[in-house]
Amino acid sequence: xxxxxxxxxxxxxxxxxxxxxxxxxxxxxxxxxxxxxxxxxxxxxxxxxxxxxxxxxxxxxxxxxxxxxxxxxxxxxxxxxxxxxxxxxxxxxxxxxxxxxxxxxxxxxxxxxxxxxxxxxxxxxxxxxxxxxxxxxxxxxxxxxxxxxxxxxxxxxxxxxxxxxxxxxxxxxxxxxxxxxxxxxxxxxxxxxxxxxxxxxxxxxxxxxxxxxxxxxxxxxxx
Numbered sequence: 413x414x415x416x417x418x419x420x421x422x423x424x425x426x427x428x429x430x431x432x433x434x435x436x437x438x439x440x441x442x443x444x445x446x447x448x449x450x451x452x453x454x455x456x457x458x459x460x461x462x463x464x465x466x467x468x469x470x471x472x473x474x475x476x477x478x479x480x481x482x483x484x485x486x487x488x489x490x491x492x493x494x495x496x497x498x499x500x501x502x503x504x505x506x507x508x509x510x511x512x513x514x515x516x517x518x519x520x521x522x523x524x525x526x527x528x529x530x531x532x533x534x535x536x537x538x539x540x541x542x543x544x545x546x547x548x549x550x551x552x553x554x555x556x557x558x559x560x561x562x563x564x565x566x567x568x569x570x571x572x573x574x575x576x577x578x579x580x581x582x583x584x585x586x587x588x589x590x591x592x593x594x595x596x597x598x599x600x601x602x603x604x605x606x607x608x609x610x611x612x613x614x615x616x617x618x619x620x621x622x623x624x625x626x627x628x629x630x631x632x633x634x635x
Contacts, residue, residue, distance in 0.1 A: 417481045417484075418444045418445065418484055418485070419446075419630060420448065420479060420483035421489055422474050422486060422490075423448065423449045423450070423490065424492075426449050426451070428600070435620060436623060436627075440630075443631075446483060448474065454492060457492045458534045462534065463496075471493045471496045471497050472501070474497075475500040475508055479505060483506055484630050485626050487510070488508075489619075489622075490599075491512050491535045491599070491618070492532065494513075494542070495542065497510055507629050509626055510542075511599055512539065512597070512618040513542065514622050515618040515622065516546040518616055519546075519595050522593045524591055525555040525589065525593070526554045527584070527589075527592040527595065528540050529594055530597040531601070533560055540558060564579035577607065580596070581611075592613070593615075599617070602620075
C-alpha cells in the first residue's frame with residue numbers, strides 16, 4: 413500500500429480513475445494520489461436512498477479507508493453520496509471533500525438561473541440541496557430548475573460514454589433557457605460541457621473545479 417498520500421479519491425465507477433488521474437497529473441504532478449473504487453456504493457444508494465443508515469456508515473468507512481495511507485484530503489467523486497462523504501467525521505486527520513462543492517459554489521453566485529442536470533434521479537436532489545447550501549453560505553439566492561436525462565444512463569452502464577455524453581448534451585440543448593447556467597451534476601457528464609459550449613450554452617462540470625479545490629487544500633499557498 414502506498415504511504416504518505418496527498419490526495420485520495422473515492423469513486424463509484426472505475427472509469428473515474430483515469431479521469432482524475434489525468435487531472436492530477438496535469439494540475440499537480442508532484443502530489444501523490446490514491447484511488448479507491450467502490451461501485452456498489454452507488455448501487456446501494458440508488459436502491460436504498462443516500463440517507464440510508466447502513467449506506468451512510470459504509471460511505472464514511474470508505475472515506476476512512478481512502479485516508480488510511482495518510483492522505484491529507486479525501487475526495488468523493490460521486491454526487492449521489494457526496495453529502496454523506498463530506499460529513500465524514502475525521503477527527504482532524506484529513507479533510508473530507510466532495511468533488512462537486514466547488515462547482516456548486518460557482519453556480520450559486522452566478523446570478524443566473526441554475527439548471528441542474530442528471531442522468532440519475534438519485535443525484536438530482538442531493539445536487540439541488542448542495543447548491544442551495546452553497547448559496548446560503550455565500551449569501552446568494554439563485555433560481556433553480558432540474559432536468560433528468562434518464563435515457564442517457566443505460567449508455568453509461570453499457571460503457572458507451574460517447575452516446576451517454578451526446579444524449580446529455582442534446583437534452584440540455586432542448587431544455588436550457590438562454591440565460592441558464594447548467595450544472596452537470598455527475599462527474600461522468602464532464603465531456604458534455606464542451607459540446608454545450610459549442611452550442612453557446614455555459615455548463616459547469618465538477619472534475620476540474622473539484623480537483624483544483626482539493627489541490628488548494630493540500631497546497632494552500634499554491635506551492
